[in-house]
Amino acid sequence: MLLRERDTPEGLLVSVCDRDCLGETYEDGPVSLEVTEEFYGGEEADDADAQAVVDSLTRATVANIVGERAVEVAVDAGIVDEESVLDVGGTRHAQLLWMR
Template sequence: MIYVKVYRVQGEVLLAACDEELLGKTFREGELKLEVKERFYRGELVDEDALGAMLEEATIANLTGERCVRKAIELGYIDETRVLRIQGVPHAQMAKLFL
């Protein structure tokens, strides 16, 4: 399961999503630090398939964890060569540009 939380600010739709078991944890590697904060990520608990519709609506996404990042890659929202790994945990961000 994946935690998802949607923020709507000034016309943007920000989706924060993380694998359930990562919530509340912090990962460090060298100078990098990834905090999977409950106040940012904890929203609705959904299965991977529900993530697709949410990514379609999102203009910005912040994704952490194997399942949610893999699903975003499968759906073409994230380029797997752009995924950052901190202590082996994948993290990716997406922004849709409208020209």
């Protein structure tokens, strides 16, 4: 999985995606999800295992998660509720917002 963290004035923004999702666009009716190198990849992104993803998501203020494996990790860790996961054009997507 690719993991990227950014410090913002609002807190830590985390983006996680399955590597094979990078560069893809998923569509489902009016919903379009573009997994761009600029947001999910780049030099700031790290290859991450499940534990690194969980650690990052627990510190995040906001997170965007794309892909079967990435979303599965977040759900299995109890960070994302399965019922809030979206299926968009053949992949899974979840967003996270911690109110702290």
